Amino acid sequence: MALSATTIREFAEASLPDSDLFLVDVTVSDSAVRPKVTVLADGEQGITIDQCATLSRRISKKIEEKYGEELSYTIEVSSPGVDFPLTQPKQFIRNIGRNLKLKLQDGTEKTGKLEEVTETGINLTEEIKQKGKKATYEPVQIPFGEIVKANVVISFK
Known part of the structure; x- marks a missing residue:
């Protein structure tokens, strides 16, 4: 069962650690071997490394619960770079x-x-x-x- 960006977005929405944070973008690479999950989040005051780490752990836990622990993937949670378009x-x-x-x-x-x-x-x-x-x-x-x-x-x- 492949990871889908829609499912990951649902996991991420449910995992946001603080109320002022919001999702900017969620992507999942097409790689069948080891897909890369990328979650971009931001907040009204920005987003800290600790908030990114918490979000990453929470999403990973939900992925393991749904897909099993043996699923191979990488996850990256960060703020959008200065070159990323404004969407929200x-x-x-x-x-x-x-x-x-x-x-x-x-x-x-x-x-x-x-x-x-x-x-x-x-x-x-x-x-x-x-x-x-x-x-x-x-x-x-x-x-x-x-x-x-x-x-x-x-x-x-």
Whole structure:
């Protein structure tokens, strides 16, 4: 019986050690020999190594209970890296004040400062660049449903 991402997600949801933590992504590699389970979790204040370890132990226990102790797999529980796209409204909230690069359903891209997160989407101060002119900034509202991909823009200034 193969491990499924859906089952692991259920195990992970039930295993979150603290109420402010939430799942970002769950994947299971296709390897039949030793599948790799990857769980990305985050929290409103971030996630600690101890919280990752607790989550890993709890998920492993549930896997053993369902699939038996002889199942061979690896498990990795961590926070999403800075290059991982924002997918949850709670992740957007943690990044208010930072610059985001968005790819929208219609194929356009927008870059700007995340000002506010509402129940239905985000408010962004979009940076509009024109050749030979100074950039201008306009407030825009973007519903979550229009966002295909959202990444934090890392600045080293």
